[in-house]
Amino acid sequence: MFYLTRYYLIISILIGFVFYPFQKATGAETIVLRYSMLRPSIPVADLTNLCETGEVSSALASYLRLANQKQDNVRNALCRKIPVDGVMLSKMLNHPLGGMVLNIFAEVITTPSQRASKESLRGAIVTSALKDNNISIMEVAQNYPTEEVHINGDRLMEIYNQIDSILGSLPLPKRNK
Numbered sequence: 001m002f003y004l005t006r007y008y009l010i011i012s013i014l015i016g017f018v019f020y021p022f023q024k025a026t027g028a029e030t031i032v033l034r035y036s037m038l039r040p041s042i043p044v045a046d047l048t049n050l051c052e053t054g055e056v057s058s059a060l061a062s063y064l065r066l067a068n069q070k071q072d073n074v075r076n077a078l079c080r081k082i083p084v085d086g087v088m089l090s091k092m093l094n095h096p097l098g099g100m101v102l103n104i105f106a107e108v109i110t111t112p113s114q115r116a117s118k119e120s121l122r123g124a125i126v127t128s129a130l131k132d133n134n135i136s137i138m139e140v141a142q143n144y145p146t147e148e149v150h151i152n153g154d155r156l157m158e159i160y161n162q163i164d165s166i167l168g169s170l171p172l173p174k175r176n177k
Contacts, residue, residue, distance in 0.1 A: 026125070028144040029054045030110075035067050035153030044141055051079035051138050067153070077156070078138045082164060086129035093122050101166065109140070120145050 031042045046057045056064065056071055064071055092098040099118070106117040121140070128139040137156075141149055 027142040028146060028149040030072060030148045031141055032148055032150045033063070033153045034150065038063070038066060038153075040066075041148075041161045048142065049137060050075050051136075079136055081134040081136045081139075083134050084129050086126065086131075086133050089135075090126045093126060104162075108155045109144075110150045111146050112148045112150060114150075 024072075028044050031044060031047065032039055033042060042060060042063060042065045043057075046060045050056055050060065050071070054071075054075065057105050061071075064074060093102060101116045102122055106121050109121055110117040121144075123145055124143040125135060126141045127143040128135045
């Protein structure tokens with residue numbers, strides 16, 4: 001009897017894999033940028049394209065004009081890679097002091113529900129850093145564990161400069177060229 005039950009369990013699991021295969025985990029698909037009175041939803045694909053090619057979609061160009069932002073400044077802020085030691089950064093962010101720093105950043109970069117923003121941000125940062133010992137705002141957005149990530153654009157550069165300053169004081173790995 002035990003073998004028959006085990007057999008049905010294995011068959012059920014296999015059928016489940018065939019009809020309901022694992023879905024690939026993806027990062028955010030949309031960034032909702034709160035900037036002054038604006039609240040545009042920008043596809044992450046448009047921002048990724050800006051980072052990779054320098055080209056701006058017509059919708060993104062409109063938002064940049066409305067926000068009075070230059071394309072190159074936005075591209076530099078989003079795409080600039082900061083070298084880090086991914087393992088050390090993970091340990092730091094899991095330390096109580098790292099949690100305090102994450103609390104500050106999680107007020108700027110949030111989940112749509114504004115719940116578990118700190119944990120979501122930690123996961124996105126660590127995932128980004130462990131890939132290649134670099135992080136960028138764009139990479140963090142691509143690895144954010146919700147379909148939407150909300151960003152307070154008014155404070156984005158302020159936070160970015162704080163991250164750069166904090167990481168600038170740490171021993172960093174050598175860059176691969």
